[in-house]
Amino acid sequence: MSLPHAILTALLEKPSSGLELTRRFDRSIGYFWSATHQQIYRELGKLEAEGHIRALPSEQPARGQKKSYEVLPAGRAELARWTAASQDPKPHRDPLLLRLRAAAVVGTAGLEADLNRHLELHRRQLADYEKIEQRDFPPGKDAPHDRIRHLVLRAGIDLETFWTQWLTHALEEFAELPESGTT
Amino acid sequence: MSLPHAILTALLEKPSSGLELTRRFDRSIGYFWSATHQQIYRELGKLEAEGHIRALPSEQPARGQKKSYEVLPAGRAELARWTAASQDPKPHRDPLLLRLRAAAVVGTAGLEADLNRHLELHRRQLADYEKIEQRDFPPGKDAPHDRIRHLVLRAGIDLETFWTQWLTHALEEFAELPESGTT
DNA sequence: CTTCATTTTGCAACTAGTTGCAGAACAAGC
């Protein structure tokens, strides 16, 4: 049950409408918690019903149609509670590793191309992250909340680094393997 | 849609009953594709209906009640197809990183203990993997399917290594942070 | 052979996330 808390965090960082949230979930927040706009609208409805957020009515005099939401004290309290609560790590699910294991049984034919594609995607993501790091975390900024956000970004950077290295290594191994068929 | 293919892979490695599969999903396969026994039984039913697997009737003369399944040629073909098919990487979902980001807004109170707990869990998982590596992949074994399985295990080892390092670093940063409240 | 516990299989209901579609509001062109 993380989506409502992801939304609360995003709204605390900046009150937003559903669409603005959707856009932000495609960037920053979505890097480690993705969501579609339908999930977001549904969840906004629930959070409002529960009294955790409310629509900012003012701004435009009732015409500008984008409903923007802000977090109420109850919502902030719930987020703090959730953040502090102990949670067990969920077991991983990685289809690519699964495919590799299957390939050990049915053959590696066709897999190499997709490994290359994934490598390229991870390289691109890594480059994005590094650009964000340069932009948002120049040496010397160290307010506590910046340090924590930087830590999160580092996790992203190091994970992408790991995957590019692992995929590179995997492709080297593939190159040495005898060809094995599709059957 | 990876579960059926995870099951096909497991059954190709060794024909098994539902319960045996469940046990194996708690170990090896489940390290990167977990599943509950209910998922497995349901999926076995579907796979049988589709003609991808069949129950081994023989063995015990109709008495030994554990239904064991084996993969049929159609199932193997489907697995090979799926393995070779291109798949987009799904976006990550990591509640711990999300909580950290929330903590940057609502305060880090209470989070440190859980980071320590996760660190301990990842260390234990890492130790498990390393034991498996020593047992199953002593230097010198390099049949192709062994090399591929070793590659998969290396991904697990390196990922756990990454998390223990990152969590250690995060905890160091926390130690330097001024205390921040629950509000 | 009956009773009780355990193992193995499975159904049903629920939660979370995805996909397809559609209506309401605004914006631009005629």
Place this chain on the structure above:
DNA sequence: GCTTGTTCTGCAACTAGTTGCAAAATGAAG
């Protein structure tokens, strides 16, 4: 005005995974 396209919001149906519970089969104990 009216039509057309785009933005923003949202419903409904579907898929995947989880949780709770229970029946059937076996095994052990009396």
